[in-house]
Amino acid sequence: MKLVSVLAAAATLVVACAAADLDPIVIKGSKFFYKTNGTEFFIKGIAYQQDYSSNGTISGSTSYTDPLADKAACARDIPLMAQLQTNTIRVYAVDPTKNHDDCMQLLAQNGIYVVADLGEPKNSINRDSPQWNQDIYQRYTAVVDTFSKYTNTLGFFAGNEVTNKANNTEASAFVKAAVRDVKAYIVQKKYRPLGVGYATNDDDQRTELAHYFNCGDPSTSIDFWGYNIYSWCGNSSYKASHYQERTQEFSSYNVPAFFAEYGCNVIDGVEGPREFSEVQSLYGSDMTKVWSGGIVYMYYQEENNYGLVSVGSDNKATKRPDFTALSSQLAKVTPSGVAMSAYSPTNKPQACPTQDNVWSASEKLPPSPNNAVCSCMVQSLNCTAKSDIGDDDLQKNFDYLCDPNNGNFCSGILANGTTGKYGAYSMCTPKERIAWAFNAFFMDQTKNNPKNTDPCNFKGVAQKQTPKASGTCKDVVNQAGDSGTGVITGAPSPSSSGASSGGGSSSSSKAAASALTVPNFNAGMFQFAAYLTVAALVGAGMILL
Numbered sequence: 001m002k003l004v005s006v007l008a009a010a011a012t013l014v015v016a017c018a019a020a021d022l023d024p025i026v027i028k029g030s031k032f033f034y035k036t037n038g039t040e041f042f043i044k045g046i047a048y049q050q051d052y053s054s055n056g057t058i059s060g061s062t063s064y065t066d067p068l069a070d071k072a073a074c075a076r077d078i079p080l081m082a083q084l085q086t087n088t089i090r091v092y093a094v095d096p097t098k099n100h101d102d103c104m105q106l107l108a109q110n111g112i113y114v115v116a117d118l119g120e121p122k123n124s125i126n127r128d129s130p131q132w133n134q135d136i137y138q139r140y141t142a143v144v145d146t147f148s149k150y151t152n153t154l155g156f157f158a159g160n161e162v163t164n165k166a167n168n169t170e171a172s173a174f175v176k177a178a179v180r181d182v183k184a185y186i187v188q189k190k191y192r193p194l195g196v197g198y199a200t201n202d203d204d205q206r207t208e209l210a211h212y213f214n215c216g217d218p219s220t221s222i223d224f225w226g227y228n229i230y231s232w233c234g235n236s237s238y239k240a241s242h243y244q245e246r247t248q249e250f251s252s253y254n255v256p257a258f259f260a261e262y263g264c265n266v267i268d269g270v271e272g273p274r275e276f277s278e279v280q281s282l283y284g285s286d287m288t289k290v291w292s293g294g295i296v297y298m299y300y301q302e303e304n305n306y307g308l309v310s311v312g313s314d315n316k317a318t319k320r321p322d323f324t325a326l327s328s329q330l331a332k333v334t335p336s337g338v339a340m341s342a343y344s345p346t347n348k349p350q351a352c353p354t355q356d357n358v359w360s361a362s363e364k365l366p367p368s369p370n371n372a373v374c375s376c377m378v379q380s381l382n383c384t385a386k387s388d389i390g391d392d393d394l395q396k397n398f399d400y401l402c403d404p405n406n407g408n409f410c411s412g413i414l415a416n417g418t419t420g421k422y423g424a425y426s427m428c429t430p431k432e433r434i435a436w437a438f439n440a441f442f443m444d445q446t447k448n449n450p451k452n453t454d455p456c457n458f459k460g461v462a463q464k465q466t467p468k469a470s471g472t473c474k475d476v477v478n479q480a481g482d483s484g485t486g487v488i489t490g491a492p493s494p495s496s497s498g499a500s501s502g503g504g505s506s507s508s509s510k511a512a513a514s515a516l517t518v519p520n521f522n523a524g525m526f527q528f529a530a531y532l533t534v535a536a537l538v539g540a541g542m543i544l545l
Helices: 002-020 071-083 100-108 134-147 169-186 206-214 243-252 279-280 321-332 371-379 391-401 430-448 472-480
Strands: 024-027 031-034 044-046 086-089 113-117 153-160 195-201 224-229 257-262 291-296 309-311 317-319 384-386 462-464 521-523 525-526
Touching: 024 472, 031 430, 031 472, 071 100, 071 317, 086 291, 100 113, 100 391, 113 279, 134 153, 134 169, 153 224, 169 195, 169 206, 169 243, 206 224, 224 243, 243 279, 257 279, 279 291, 279 321, 371 472, 391 430, 430 462
Parallel strands: 044 086, 044 291, 086 113, 113 153, 153 195, 195 224, 224 257, 257 291
Antiparallel strands: 024 031, 309 317, 384 462, 521 525
């Protein structure tokens, strides 16, 4: 029995080593390379997630199945991916509390890397009421913690199609703040270099988006750019599909750009089997000097009819015509790149777009989530939220207190990505933010309305407390000021990935089915966009100089 145990342990070690031995991918200039041998890396990818759409909204179902926590499905699907010469998969939502060793090892054994989106349906940046707060930060950094140990993790997307129209470009300021803070977290934790990027759709703001996320200080800009593009339909061409235009536009980009989704399934107005003739251009001399390959959408056949494979009720996978067509096209291409040692990048970051009627996002980004700052704020209050306040009461009180018609009680917790004005506590959890608003109301009523004999009640969801902020906490609160709009410098370091702690600081009920939103209010130079998130366990660069 002991010998069997030793052999089993040895076998496990061999499998683990196989995963660890996959050469990490690094970035130099606008290209990916294998770290050890310096060969240029072109993504030949597949989107791999069932029944999921991540596009900057919180509508529809908020449930998801983590594709990298299902060993049986991985064992069934990864060999089929390998038949397509797949070297990368994209997953849209993973559960950082689950174990991913088996799937990641199987992927590594087949030479497949992973690009993982950091959000999930009920905890990500919502284009309609964008926030960058502790709850989302904890979710994002937990994914980083989980996948940083695998050498076949290529990088992460901090957002997917969050901005898709001129009227929601403000949301990009919050996504760029997420890029900044996740990059800083990777450095802080001393993980190996891992890239953080953004995936955009092919809309009218494509140029502004690409420039915005690439401009400014490198610590705040993306490490790679993903482009979801479906303009090559049927037997189109390099020019007719606008691939030529897009290639010219990105020829001066200074970080890797690749197709994060591609594969139009509409041919002459009718959904049908895809030909994937664009593969010849994408991996040919027309595009490989600018683009680093692409990710086909998608593996599973679903109602949208993009599947390469159908999985039946017997849990068996069957190749579809799209699989055969893609396999045939990929077999014809061998992208030619440059050796890392011979490559001297010259491209520079783009200039930030001008704010106008097409682009509204400010270059000034929201503050970094910091649970220590938020805890200091809560400790300083005379009136705070009770720990058991629920989502309904949070929403009702946000609706009332943050309506400018009822007073100015939310200045310290509002965030406006257009004006670049952010309350010092706008990055705190919903309960911490409502506690601040409760206290603002309490202080106002105590001073100006003696007839209100119980201004810290709010139908039983608030309570008085004795302020106890001192030392560094007192300094933090003083810097924020009574209005909560001051800039905090020299803030205390956050603890445990910025996780919230202390009275009134936990996030909204885990029982809630999805994130709640509160209507927007215009309040002078601030715009309130309170995005109530459900609690979740869940935050520099990959650049090779």
